[in-house]
């Protein structure tokens with residue numbers, strides 16, 4: 001008996017080949033995501049799906065997927081999936097933690113440095129001829145930014161990515177503080193970092209970097225009140241999920257100079273609409289959700305997705321099971 005697997009975007013061929021030994025694989029080969037209605041049609045008669053964060057896997061869709069037993073998400077975040085609904089229906093949900101930690105932490109630092117040292121603004125200054133037109137080869141006050149050494153880095157969510165960002169921060173000789181639902185005493189002493197309440201962190205940090213998942217609790221965690229707590233010289237970085245920040249409040253904060261700059265990889269609406277207000281700010285560095293976009297991470301994520309699907313096929317608990325309670329609803333495997 002072969003089981004059907006629908007893959008919502010082109011992954012790496014070697015991984016698809018590996019999966020073909022276990023599954024009858026169909027790949028959505030367009031560059032854009034399958035429309036919701038198409039996804040419903042596809043999911044109706046497949047046993048497994050590889051989903052992306054752009055695929056809305058809600059309860060309506062899940063209820064139509066009569067044969068579906070596993071949703072293998074090609075991402076660590078899974079806020080696009082109604083996991084509770086999947087669990088009730090005995091559907092396993094897996095993700096790809098760990099293998100993209102380094103790439104996402106590195107992108108976070110790329111954004112911190114880009115905002116602090118005005119890299120994009122400075123590049124445009126040279127590229128579009130302004131440097132030439134000003135006839136100023138070098139000036140003591142040209143393109144001044146902020147030095148990181150001795151400044152305070154505030155990490156919101158000291159998980160895999162947040163703690164790697166903290167570790168790198170040590171190399172810049174920064175003071176590091178964090179907020180999380182749980183304290184991590186071991187990391188506190190290993191990295192000599194301090195736990196703070198969210199409000200304390202926002203008041204004290206020069207750089208605030210967000211690394212919590214998007215959940216009901218973290219939706220608009222950073223709203224107008226929270227932004228008002230920040231220093232006027234502070235920079236906020238978001239490589240987690242767009243909806244953790246209230247975008248309207250952020251635009252107000254930038255317009256009224258409550259904060260000094262932002263670096264964003266993620267947005268409440270993706271792709272970011274053309275001429276979005278955020279595009280008007282020189283002190284905003286905005287990139288298109290490329291946190292894990294390295295050859296290394298993206299290939300490793302595909303391998304992890306395959307490991308989860310193969311384990312499930314063999315009747316084993318997938319190594320990156322998100323909804324552990326599902327085991328009580330249905331045993332792993334298609335039998």
Ligand code: NAP
Nearest residue numbers: 077104157158159160161180181212213217239240291292
């Ligand atoms: P992780 O290891 O689970 O870290 C998340 C941390 O946030 C955990 O320590 C978690 O605590 C904590 N947390 C959860 N809910 C919280 C709340 N309400 N308030 C405070 N802290 C809370 O996840 P990760 O691998 O570091 O990834 C973090 C997120 O980054 C992902 O969920 C994803 O959305 C995003 N991401 C984005 C990209 C990108 O391309 N830009 C790439 C990778 C990941 P507990 O463990 O105790 O729940």
Ligand code: GLV
Nearest residue numbers: 074075076077292
């Ligand atoms: C990317 O955003 C992920 O969650 O893996």
Ligand code: GLV
Nearest residue numbers: 137138139140142
């Ligand atoms: C700058 O280029 C310097 O030499 O200080």
